Amino acid sequence: MKVAKKSRGSFTMPGEAGYEELSLTLAEKWGADVIRDCDGTKLSPRLLEAGMDVYSTICIIREHNEFASTNPQFQQQTFLESERVVSTSKTIEIPLLSRYFSGQFEVNEASLPYWQVLDRTTGDEIFASSWQYNATTKSVTIEGCIPFHQYSVNFLAFRIWEEINMYNHVTNNWKSEPLRQLDPRYPEVQNYLSSYLVRWCEEHPETDVVRFTSLFYNFVWIWGSDERNRNLFTDWASYDFTVSPLALDQFEAQYGYRLTGEDFINKGNRNPSHVTWNKRMMDYLWFTNAFVCSYAKELVDIVHSYGKKAYVFYDDSWVGMEPQSEAFQTIGFDGIIKCVFSGFEVRLCNAVPGSLTHELRLHPYLFPVGLGGAPTFKEGGNPALDAQKYWVNVRRAMLRAPIDRIGLGGYLHLTEGFPDFVETIADIADQFRTIKELHQAAKVYTASLKIGIITRWGKLRTWTCGGHYHEHPDLDLINILESLSGLPYTVEFLNFDEVARDPLDSFDVLLNAGFQNSSYSGGDAWQRDDVVTSLTQWVWKGGTFLGINAPSSLNNSFKMAHVLGVDYDDGRRLCHGQWEYERVDGSLPKISLRAKEGIYLVDGSTEVLHVEDALPVLTERKFGKGKGIYLSEYRYSPENTFAIRSILEQNLAAEPLYASDNPHVDCAYYPEAQVLLLANGSESEEDVRIMTEKGKLYEVLEGFSLKVLDLSAYL
């Protein structure tokens, strides 16, 4: 059942010069009120004058190859570690770039004072007098090596190919000139870019919204020299690509101490955002955030001075922007656009504070191939089905959290030959406008359950673990977030200072999930007695502490084991007896949890609710008026979401209001409008029973469908 056609609007479509008729037909079909260009497409006068608002994309730090060529010292940089060489003789030579893709990096030969040569066996730094750089061979020679130690060099390299452009060239066989990228940390670059933006605004009077893609520093993406390991290091939220000699100098001036290459290289592990950061890296984050937002404000002020709005894309070169930071609020962006595959990304976009427009870019993009190179808009592709599947993922979350706009990107002409895709998008646009309208009219019904998620990042990384779901499907927290994104609870994110300091009384459930030393489980934050004591007290008074995988784990032991009732054995307990248990036969819905080897019951009072491979995978333990619940892992699925609801809601009513009894059907109630939305996330027909204040409803939904029920019409 299709949702009834709504008035147009709230929909952004890509236009394409040469396909004016198609563009205008689809604009009408989809109710588009905005037309945009894309990386690789242009708008023609006829499209610019079609009565729609115009978004123009601008990636401010690239498309300046001439300036970059004459001022190569202003290109962006990163620290790299050379290969490690074992000293089989007193003098060794270490090639610097052997591990890295030569298209991406060049040694910054003027930055030697910022380099380090390290004895990797001892961890000691080698005196500068003992090594020298050879510009001809691009290598470092070390004298007086200790026999059979390992040595490597931390050095600064220019990044000579903007990474998104590099990716498109290599993956999509682009042939245009590789684009370089400038570092606006340098005042000369700021002057140049600000002038450029002024000129650009003057040359684009038809543009209503300047869509920044995004700001200055891309997420880290280090390519290797060997095709067997091309992606050496990628993280959506690390700061590796923001560094430069000037940044290091300014940091020292501001923070009173100096960062080294090793702060970034970190024994070769670098600092992915999934692993706990130390104080030094956190200082550097705030330092960079302050700069990024301050210069972004200058650019946005220019845009505003031309009467245009400034939106920002919440991907690619977003690093340093930190939309949850206070500094971000000072920029003055009018909108933020997030590309989404999943529900948690809807919440991530919605959660960006401020009175800015929250817009989503739906998948699939109008490209021939999609994820992992699978066909989309080409033979063998089924873009209509792809669109439906992505849509039902994100729709669940939209029922809970209002979004202002949706839209598409890519090459519009590719839709030719896929009429079912065109119809699907029309329906999705109408569904979206229906949901948006309900949110505008009424606050959605929310169960009286407040969940706090404890991580090292806290609010700063609200609703995200970095990157898309498919990039890190093994992170327990991303899976929990995906489940929660469509559930009717209040969710907040806390860091460990807040756990120790703030009153926790308002929370019903506090959750800690992830592998040990991850920034999600918390790592050495669990050394803090005040954190453990605060949580212990809160549970004793009635809270539920929900731990997943390695919650509160420090040195292979759970600091909250006395509450959780389980702990982890890394071998040290090999000689200790194991508590026998009988599985408690509860009324829990089906849940799939993989066993975690090493989990053991700390004593006889822990109840085992679920067992897999003879190991407890779901346990519960009463502690004072509260309880500890442990899950060995968590992976998103409709069934697991249904089960986690049951686990989370055990203190609520037995049959909660406005809650679906079918894992595949989500529901949301808008009390003031007296409208109930039912959303079938599965391809097949599903039925559902819902308890409402007017009694129990029974409904049947077609595959993928959204159903609008006006409860005021019911008895």
Place this chain on the structure above:
Amino acid sequence: MKVAKKSRGSFTMPGEAGYEELSLTLAEKWGADVIRDCDGTKLSPRLLEAGMDVYSTICIIREHNEFASTNPQFQQQTFLESERVVSTSKTIEIPLLSRYFSGQFEVNEASLPYWQVLDRTTGDEIFASSWQYNATTKSVTIEGCIPFHQYSVNFLAFRIWEEINMYNHVTNNWKSEPLRQLDPRYPEVQNYLSSYLVRWCEEHPETDVVRFTSLFYNFVWIWGSDERNRNLFTDWASYDFTVSPLALDQFEAQYGYRLTGEDFINKGNRNPSHVTWNKRMMDYLWFTNAFVCSYAKELVDIVHSYGKKAYVFYDDSWVGMEPQSEAFQTIGFDGIIKCVFSGFEVRLCNAVPGSLTHELRLHPYLFPVGLGGAPTFKEGGNPALDAQKYWVNVRRAMLRAPIDRIGLGGYLHLTEGFPDFVETIADIADQFRTIKELHQAAKVYTASLKIGIITRWGKLRTWTCGGHYHEHPDLDLINILESLSGLPYTVEFLNFDEVARDPLDSFDVLLNAGFQNSSYSGGDAWQRDDVVTSLTQWVWKGGTFLGINAPSSLNNSFKMAHVLGVDYDDGRRLCHGQWEYERVDGSLPKISLRAKEGIYLVDGSTEVLHVEDALPVLTERKFGKGKGIYLSEYRYSPENTFAIRSILEQNLAAEPLYASDNPHVDCAYYPEAQVLLLANGSESEEDVRIMTEKGKLYEVLEGFSLKVLDLSAYL
């Protein structure tokens, strides 16, 4: 095919009063030259006078209940940790014994100065003025607790039931008076026991050999109060049961610092011998070893003064004896007896230095039930088959390492009704005498391959990981030892000081195996640069470093990764690319290795020889003239033994001499006698090809059989 009947001797049988005819018949049948009593049996005059030597068992520290009752302060003790209590009020009361089996422990109320009350949340010790012991409730009250911290008490408890006796009572339903045990650390106990032994010797003129079972301190075996977790902590080689106030005082006087209860409790983990010990616990080991051996010498001197020999049982109360220690050599034992299930235990016995008799106690014991309560000498049991299966396990190792005697223990009358068992033992005794005779005549042929096994224990725990194979079948090293026990190599055990200090040139292979922080893999010994450097240099010059599971692992990373070519990712490498590989299709025999999650290739030069669950489980990397080999785990089986032979021997000849081509058939060559022994470890007929200096042999062996081939008769 049975081995031809050999002359009698080298066989110890249990006699049983009331079954004199049976005893003498079986003595003839088995060629026994020694008759012994057992725990629970006595010998009658007719047996004592039957012309056989007589062993008499004596467990010196028990059977003194009267003395123990009047001098309870001299009973043996141990540190226990009370349950942990969360302070939900300012004053809390902690019951001391709630977790423990009341039959085993009593609070030592005179030892309060040796107790500790700990804030387990902070790790701080609580001032003695803040807590007091209540003898009525057997609990400690703490005042002024910090809210919601955890507290517990480390206290000394008397062990009021000798643990082996306790086990037999509970398991075999014994009804005799529970036996207490005395601590010979106290001079008063020494005086008492020495006098007792003098008296005993005078009262047992017929005894030729006093068989000590064993010395003074049992392996730790702490029982719990709850039947759901009765065995709280058991380890064959920990020192938990040796402690007392006097021991602590003497330790302080000797070593200049004081040990605390927490040294033993160790955050509740205690100090199993499988996990690395710190310097303090090692000091305590040597301190205890010195005392145990010194007082054991006094007892042995008494035995010798009566013209008797003194043998010791290498199990039960063996703790502190350390047969590989220098102090052990000073005792003057005439023999050592090891009960064996497996090949490595044969090597363990054989490796005890000194000119003493090395004797084995074979399985099954003549008891109604055996391992895990399975029937043996009762309906449903098949003791002949059991005996064969244990025998072929130990025979492999006996082909390599000479043993002086074998024997049985238990109730002889149980053999009635099992004539095939009687025949099997007769055959085993003959096989044993054949093998022993060959060893006496000629040194067995050994391949020119020397393997060093690097552990924290080094030589001190030669050929053992503590306990029997079936107790810890998951330890990689015990599995490797079981394989090696029957292979024709030279095997030595090294500690980390020796790795760093001694020349390693004589070794072909150095092996490091086990889980991280185990005493086998080495734990924080891998912080030592000199260890890493020494091994790196040795491999570079041509050595093979073989790592299993978590070799050289420290903080979840392999310190020898540059040699092994693999490392372990605990999540910190989540954003790093993985090296693609193609499995090298080598000629390796079939091997079963379970994948270890987190193993990754450090670069592109590591060869992957075997893959399981899409993870590399066997890899090889050239490093200089040597190589690193990694195995994800190792479990003993004939097939895996065959495969590990191939891995170890890759630097040897393609078709080595005197090596079986059938995993189930072991062979050993005695050059001076020109005799080749072939031993079929499987129940079924097997054929085998063996390259000898006289050409290739082809032989067929019946199930379980031993074949003696006189090669001098061949062309």
